[in-house]
Amino acid sequence: DAGITQSPRHKVTETGTPVTLRCHQTENHRYMYWYRQDPGHGLRLIHYSYGVKDTDKGEVSDGYSVSRSKTEDFLLTLESATSSQTSVYFCAISELESGGTDTQYFGPGTRLTVL
């Protein structure tokens, strides 16, 4: 298994509070991603990073920010959590492979509940 950890694994918070989720990798991969998984929607990309301090928005980036100060860590922050952000959050990593495509490898997920 790819060396990806996410912390915390579970979190319950209240509306309006800030929340930071952490993704840590030991594979030295260039690309890192944050997804949210909701029933009926599959996985939707929130933000991704293509290097230290290089990030870009995904499909559902509103209400989220990210930072990557080191290759191994990618942080997802909810500045002011809302109930609509209750979800399971997955981090993924990838590296350019021969043939020009990447395979994404996923962490175990963080279950976030916003009350």
Place this chain on the structure above:
Amino acid sequence: AQSVTQLGSHVSVSEGALVLLRCNYSSSVPPYLFWYVQYPNQGLQLLLKYTSAATLVKGINGFEAEFKKSETSFHLTKPSAHMSDAAEYFCAVSDLNGNQFYFGTGTSLTVIP
């Protein structure tokens, strides 16, 4: 933009029966295609991927998928279902750069003893 459609959010098969999970993609050029499996309370695990080397792709746990350009499909099959195959399955397509993925909404597979 790329997109993926998985027909059937729930599929039930008997143990030992054929498994067929459907995936159609939308792309103007041959894409890279993937199938992932997710067991309860776990992350996604790669089953197999298509990268244009061969149209029939074999993956782990006896699964395989065939890329059919004329049908824009990448259906997942397994000849004989096992109880341990019960899980959620996701089809995904990557963009031309290879570093953004677009996932289908998933198919939940139930295996009936």
